[in-house]
Amino acid sequence: MTFAHTLLVVFYRTMSTASTILTPLGVRGMKILEREKFIRKIQTPVLKVPAEKLSKITPNCKDYFLKLENFKPVQNDSDNKLKCIFFNPDKISMYTDISENHRQGLLHVGVTENNFELKDIQLSYENWSYGTIFKAVLPENEDIVSGFTQVGHIIHLNLKDHLLEYRTLIGQVLVDKIKSCRTVVNKSSIIDNTYRNFSMEVIAGEEDFIVTVKENQCNFMFNFSEVYWNSRLGQEHERILSFLKPGDVLFDVFCGVGPFAIPAVKKKCKVFANDLNPDSFKWLNHNANLNKLNMSLFKSYNLDGKDFILNNFKEYITDYCLGKEKLEKGAKLHITMNLPAIAVEFLKYFNGLIEDQSLDEKLDFEIIVYVYCFAPGDAVLAAKTMVIENIGCDISDDIIDIYDVRNVSPKKEMIRVTFRLSKKVLFSVRNSDSEPPKKKLCLENE
DSSP, X not given: OOOOOEEOOOOEEEOOOOOOSSSOOSOTTOOSOOGGGGOEEEEEEEEEEEGGGHHHHGXXXXXXXXXXXXXXXXXXXXXXXXXXXXXXXXXXXXXXXSOHHHHHHHHHTTOOGGGEEEEEEEEOGGGSOHHHHHHHHSOTTSEEEOOOEEETTEEEEOOOGGGGGGHHHHHHHHHHHOTTOOEEEEEOSEEOXXXXXXXXXXXXXXXXXXXXEEETTEEEEEETTTSOOOGGGHHHHHHHHHHOOTTOEEEETTOTTOTTHHHHHHTTOEEEEEOSOHHHHHHHHHHHHHTTOOGGGEEEEOOOHHHIIIIIIHHHHHHHHTTSXXXXXXXXXXXXXXXXXXXXXXXXXXXXXXXXGGGGGGOOSXXXXXXXXXXXXXXXXXXXXXXXHHHTSOOGGGEEEEEEEEEEETTEEEEEEEEEOOHHHHTSOOOTTOOOOOTTOOOEEO
16 A cells, blocks of 8 residues: 655644643543543534525634534534534634624624524544644643654654653554554654664554655655655755756765655666665665666665765766766766765765876766755854865865755754865875775764
């Protein structure tokens, strides 16, 4: 089954203590979900109106509707000739709480205060949203969960420490309330291994990590527990793909399961996609088949980024200069480097990559690099400085764009630096003392 991914940015907010009638009572501090304890009787305002006039009446009432899950604000009355319009008791307690304009509109169709009454109704667990339940259950004056990110049927959370004892309840409520959700996981906020996948705990639902999501008109299937996928990067993937034209070439150094690579092939670009994680490599190739790619335009590799640059990218450039590779006139070569924790450290391998100086004049196409990094403080300046320091020379004149992709934490941004990789860099004298980046350690706050 195919599931589209849903994106609701994960955020926390301090719960308001403002009183409301539309809140469950007596459930504060509940850690094991007891649905029967969410039953509450409330008194709500009702407008009883002639059924035949309903279409003319509701425009004056819709701002005050009682909106709850599994509850219709307009219902049949016991008298079949009448309709009951239920008002939100937090907005309306008496007829004069309805605005003057709306009361005049109601009067025009024969509705007056005589149509207004109070009615007792019983609400249950099925009527409360997950947000209302969390506000009622979780600690007062503390940050609460008020959003989440969903990938396929999996909702994943980064619960703060004070919420961990409530995780079973939080997970079960989300499974109950989000129809497309079958699994809820709590994951560490730090990616602390080579392959950038999270450690995670299933807190509700099925232990099923195989998901299928759709992005940029392509389907991506993968095991969420084994590979890196961030739904919040969907728009950034789309931006980069918009820069690619049919006939261009893409070298995706840290490709994951293919969010850049797969759609690029669909755009008739020739793609060389690489990832060190063997599971990402497996799902990358699965997705290539799933999307029925033209395999003559697609090559995949399971290499360290350093080796991919020093060997495969170098070989392509050399072969082009020797006439063994062809590129359409006006086409460009693009390099994506989406490993923001350490991608800039791989830039040094482009410096002096081509040792044969005689090939210089043969290189006649533009090479554009999109490198991602995490930057604190003045993020734009910090990102530019990191790129220049790691590539080993001042490329300020070749920087095309420095783009703030997203906020990672209060003091850290994910930045993309786009620059032209010049012949001056590629054919410079290599610094033999360069040390490889510490690829085996990847610390990334998400």
